[in-house]
Amino acid sequence: MxxxxxxxxxxxxxxxxxxxxxxxxxxxxxxxxxxxxxxxxxxxxxxxxxxNFYPDPNSMRIVPEVLPKLLETVLMSIAATTVAAVFALLLSIAGSKTTRINSLFSMFCRGIASLFRNIPLVAWAMVLMLAFSQSPLTGYLALFFGSLGFLTRAFMETIDEVGNNSIEALHATGANYSHIVFQAVLPACMPQMISWLLFMIETNIRDATLVGVLTGTGIGFSFDLYYKQFDYHAASLVVMLIVITVILIEIVSNNIRRVIL
The missing domain is CATH 1.20.5 (Single alpha-helices involved in coiled-coils or other helix-helix interfaces)
Structure with missing residues (x-):
């Protein structure tokens, strides 16, 4: 055998x-x-x-100009992710097999999650540029829609993994739908959901650089500008600042995960 x-x-x-x-x-x-x-x-x-591709003393002149762009990129990523998480939470509650209101609406929410999750972030940015041109709003919406699809799917799976014992116990006591969701499901799922949210923030800070190249905003635009001017030392400094920022965000995120999980 x-x-x-x-x-x-x-x-x-x-x-x-x-x-x-x-x-x-x-x-x-x-x-x-x-x-x-x-x-x-x-x-x-x-x-x-x-x-050629390394920061030199002369490239330090751009630091006062680049740091506000870097801060703009980080804040845009955090804002797009957190707002998307709120909508993703609502869609995941309605779409999860554990907390769904009805099967038809659950299928609709799962379809929205699959559609948004399978459209690449670059495609979102290019499509949205047709409506909003190159602007911070375009970058924000691209990150928002990409995050919405991913987080909805992740939150649904998290809710589906919750054990049914507490839910059945609340059912037996005559608890209504809102009590089951807010007193049993969400408290059990919240640590994992926060972990997914932090992961998405890290990912969006990386992706926001590429979105900035397309939409002409943030730190991505600064890199594109210096690179096209053949100022490789300044471009490499921008890359180094992005890497340092992502590493710092990841360290903070890992510490938060260690506490909540």
């Missing part, structure tokens, strides 16, 4: 590996990608980066 299980698992792995190899070779052939040239260019890119 055990040998049959191992044989079946080995055959599945063999089939999967074969399909992966065929897809890889086929993609290389169709795109005419030169693998050897690609790997050889990595060394040249590293040499160029070490020779």
């Amino acid at each position: 055990r040998d049959d299980i191992f044989t079946k698992r080995r055959n599945v792995n063999l089939v999967f590996s074969s399909i992966l190899i065929i897809l890889t070779v086929g993609s290389i052939s169709i795109t005419q990608y030169d693998v050897l040239k690609g790997f050889a260019s990595i060394g040249k890119a590293l040499i160029w980066g070490m020779a």
